[in-house]
Amino acid sequence: MQVNVISKPLASRKLAKKLYKLVKKSSKHQHFLRQGLKDVQKAIRKNEKGVMILAGNVSPIDVYSHIPGLCEEHEIPYAFTPSREQLGLAAGHRRPAIVLLVRPHEDYQELYDEVSRLSVGVPSSPASSLMSAHLRSMKP
Template sequence: MAKDKTPTKAKAEKAAKTADADDDKEAVSYETRVLSVSPIAHPLATKKLTKKLLKTVKKAAKSKNVKRGVKEVVKGLRKGSKGVVVIAGDISPIDVITHVPVLCEEADIPYIYVPSKEDLGLAGSTKRPTSVIMVVKKDAAEYKELYDEILGDVKELNQKLITTV
């Protein structure tokens, strides 16, 4: 007996619906996550820049060129490591990370906020939400092009922030 192909069609339709739902979820989630961001989280990355940042963090984490967590990032900043600092904007209490932007400005290192600590943790290859990650600049070909792109965008947003203040 020949098998009926309707279960395969049903699986394909279900997969398509799931993909559409994921796209809708992703579109809604950025806007809803921005609502939970602290008022001091400036400059906040746009949706497109957030995707680029998280992609860069993910590639840098694979090549072990990230510093995760407040302690490790502060230690790197004090020792003179160069890179881009990505800070989660939905940290509570916010006092935990308020000194990080000051240290970044003193060390002339660009920083930017993203809406979600959960997304930042996932991108950094950890199971736990992460409050801050530093993508260290090294000669890694895997993420160099992405790193240069986000570095320019983050510096531009930091300059806009400085000129408006």
């Protein structure tokens, strides 16, 4: 499976399985799973906290390349999964999903805590530091 250039940190097979399980459990609760680019961006603007899950095989990457920078600014842990198709299936749809925000809920709190601990909050890679610096310089 081909993943794009910005899909770092890519979840390991074990973490991806836990992420899909978390998405599946959160999809049963109406307002605890934000799906789609517009809804996720609105949730970030409103300072909603959660775990961001992004698909790694999205093309063109310009569609969602700004999301990791927003996550770093708002200190939201995030991870890339290898497949947008699997991400969509875990959310209960037949359509692929490119970005999801899972908010905490008491029914899956233990799994949520484990996944948020294993996900990367603010990676220290040079590319992400440059992206964050670029985003900060664009603020008025």
